[in-house]
Amino acid sequence: MRRVILIILDSFGIGGAADAADFGDEGANTLATIARDCLARNSILAVPHMMALGLGQAAQAVTGHMPAGLPAREPVTGLWGAAREISRGKDTPSGHWEIAGLPVPFDWGYFPKTRPAFSPALTDAIIAAGNLAGILGNCHASGTEIIAQLGEEHIRSGKPVIYTSADSVIQIAAHETYFGLQRLYDLCTKIRILVDPLNIGRVIARPFIGENAANFERTGNRRDYAVPPPRPTLLNVVEAAGRKTYAVGKISDIFAGSGITHALKAHGNEALVDATLAAMDKAQDGDLIFTNLVDFDSLYGHRRDSAGYGAALEAFDRRLPELRAKMQQGDLLILTADHGCDPAWPGSDHTRECVPVLIAGAGAGTIGIRDSFADIGKSVAAYLGYENALAGQSFLGGGHHA
Structure with a gap:
């Protein structure tokens, strides 16, 4: 054995x-x-x-x-x-x-440490693909901190919180109930296609629950959409x-x-x-x-x-x-x-x-x-x-x- x-x-x-x-x-x-x-x-x-x-x-x-x-x-x-x-x-x-x-001998694509981090063309394409009223975030951020900052506005507006980091990644945080878990997954699938030409390594669904900044909590339903x-x-x-x-x-x-x-x-x-x-x-x-x-x-x-x-x-x-x-x-x-x-x-x-x-x-x-x-x-x-x-x-x- x-x-x-x-x-x-x-x-x-x-x-x-x-x-x-x-x-x-x-x-x-x-x-x-x-x-x-x-x-x-x-x-x-x-x-x-x-x-x-x-x-x-x-x-x-x-x-x-x-x-x-x-x-x-x-x-x-x-x-x-x-x-x-x-x-x-x-x-x-x-x-x-x-x-x-x-080993990975090539360079992944990364988003600049600017605000906004995503180009207007990418932002517009995300909004159109997801039939969204807009997006929140659009910056480099810590996932828990940005949910605390923007989670309540997300619930009010229905706009997902989309952010990045020093990794080759684009992350989408959305409330499991108010936005919907399957809707979040569907949005990530569409964004995965949009960022393929940019050589972005992962698109990550970051679902969370809670009613306000004091009790927002990320759940175990995270899903990564990675390049194979x-x-x-x-x-x-x-x-x-x-x-x-x-x-x-x-x-x-x-x-x-x-x-x-x-x-x-x-x-x-x-x-x-x-x-x-x-x-x-x-x-x-x-x-x-x-x-x-x-x-x-x-x-x-x-x-x-x-x-x-x-x-x-x-x-x-x-x-x-x-x-x-x-x-x-x-x-x-x-x-x-x-x-x-x-x-x-x-x-x-x-x-x-x-x-x-x-x-x-x-x-x-x-x-x-x-x-x-x-x-x-x-x-x-x-x-x-x-x-x-x-x-x-x-x-x-x-x-x-x-």
């Missing part, structure tokens, strides 16, 4: 990216910021199970020092390392595609071999459904871990479970909430023994990330960082600092024994599948 459970701790960077200065992120370090915040509150970042997999060693390898505020080093029982990103962006699709063996990967990824390799891919969380959206045999949705990290455990009950020999834990990024990184991020890491670490206990002989559990999102960094955008690569089920040792996230996908394919043309170099031995 060989299965792989690949879990993305969305935005859990550990600093040290050689090209961080090119992105204005020199010195950014998500882990170090969170650990330092714990220390300032006379505590430590209680993640003993990740430390036992080599988190501290990986962090030290990329920066030359152990972040202050981490617990004492545990005896390392896992295979540990770190990886650099070679894709040209620090966005979600680029990070995930590269992890799955497909231009070439096969790890998911396609597994599917082509006749095995199953369980995409937990927003993985199916990020890959536009390509190579996905089972899409499992859930809202919040705890529910996503539960869904991963449920997939482990179903997955068979040669299958891949690919999970994204989005709360680290969306609830804490972008909101620059160090304390909340730390608490979420500790909560996930407490679930690791459940995941380990459900592993069967031959299973691998891989923990990594797709970019950073340093809670102490100016603004609300992702940060260019190296990411940890922590592996349970492959013995103890180190894989060093990998030159590309793609080494992860290449290694998974090699471990499962699948012939492939993925980018990267494997750090794992091969399996037994044709």
Whole structure:
């Protein structure tokens, strides 16, 4: 039995990216910021199970020092390392595609940091396509903040809140009841077509509920309309071999459904871990479970909430023994990330960082600092024994599948 459970701790960077200065992120370090915040509150970042997999060693390898505020080093029982990103962006699709063996060598399209952010032609086309009275926002913004600012006007006017960020993205926030969830999805589908010529990576539906700014809340009915990967990824390799891919969380959206045999949705990290455990009950020999834990990024990184991020890491670490206990002989559990999102960094955008690569089920040792996230996908394919043309170099031995 060989299965792989690949879990993305969305935005859990550990600093040290050689090209961080090119992105204005020199010195950014998500882990170090969170650990330092714990220390300032006379505590430590209680993640003993990740430390036992080599988190501290990986962090030290990329920066030359152990972040202050981490617990004492545990005896390392896992295979540990770190990886650099070679894709040209620090966005979600680029990070995930590269992890799955497909680096992104081209530049996505982005919207300028002006107000308005969208051209009059695009704005007019959106209004016409959606039969709208107009739009609100039309700027770079944090999703929760702009809903608080414009949500009540949205309810009164019926105009959706449309905004962007430093990512290649256009986001549409609308009330599930007053605007309608299906109407929001239909609008996003139309906008997806409109922004294809601009090479925008994702159109994201951001539904919310509540009656006023004091109680507006985004729901779990988010949906990403992404550009499909231009070439096969790890998911396609597994599917082509006749095995199953369980995409937990927003993985199916990020890959536009390509190579996905089972899409499992859930809202919040705890529910996503539960869904991963449920997939482990179903997955068979040669299958891949690919999970994204989005709360680290969306609830804490972008909101620059160090304390909340730390608490979420500790909560996930407490679930690791459940995941380990459900592993069967031959299973691998891989923990990594797709970019950073340093809670102490100016603004609300992702940060260019190296990411940890922590592996349970492959013995103890180190894989060093990998030159590309793609080494992860290449290694998974090699471990499962699948012939492939993925980018990267494997750090794992091969399996037994044709």
